[in-house]
């Protein structure tokens with residue numbers, strides 16, 4: 001990863017430009033490791049140059065600044081669509097009836113398969129870095145969550161911390177679900193109320209892009225993220 005490429009990435013991604021020197025160095029090392037370990041596959045007509053590949057690697061490694069390179073375990077491919085992509089879903093319900101439908105996604109993280117991103121949405125996040133969105137961080141949060149074998153909103157943590165995390169996240173999640181069910185306005189993206197793992201992933205986006213909103217809404221969750229992800233580059 002040469003200096004010119006890195007300075008172009010740094011100029012494009014304001015979250016990286018805001019890191020202090022030791023954390024930026026750490027991110028650069030993680031990004032280099034990502035580029036060695038992962039195949040980055042653009043889907044036509046998208047093509048990605050070296051700077052764009054380095055940018056994606058660095059962005060995916062932002063949530064690993066404190067957690068470290070173990071966060072890259074268990075998968076080997078980043079697939080990048082030009083824009084939002086359609087996936088075919090199916091589900092057999094309790095009555096044995098098969099339901100099939102199409103979903104339009106901007107990102108997806110398979111349990112032990114690829115991480116998938118929409119390039120147009122990555123760019124939109126970078127254009128407006130304090131709007132509360134970062135699809136790369138969202139999908140990486142799912143990858144961290146599932147490292148212990150269960151996608152439940154809790155990444156692998158030391159035992160005491162894990163207990164406190166589970167308690168605080170459950171409380172915050174319940175309050176959000178209650179507010180959404182009551183039809184009231186909620187400050188964060190209501191998609192977070194879908195499931196505990198979505199709550200973790202959506203709140204992770206706020207940690208990087210709008211930490212003040214997260215702190216106002218869920219101070220205990222914000223405090224766990226300060227420790228888990230380190231200080232927000234948008235603080």
Ligand SMILES: [Zn+2]
Nearest residue numbers: 138142198201
């Ligand atoms: Zn998600």
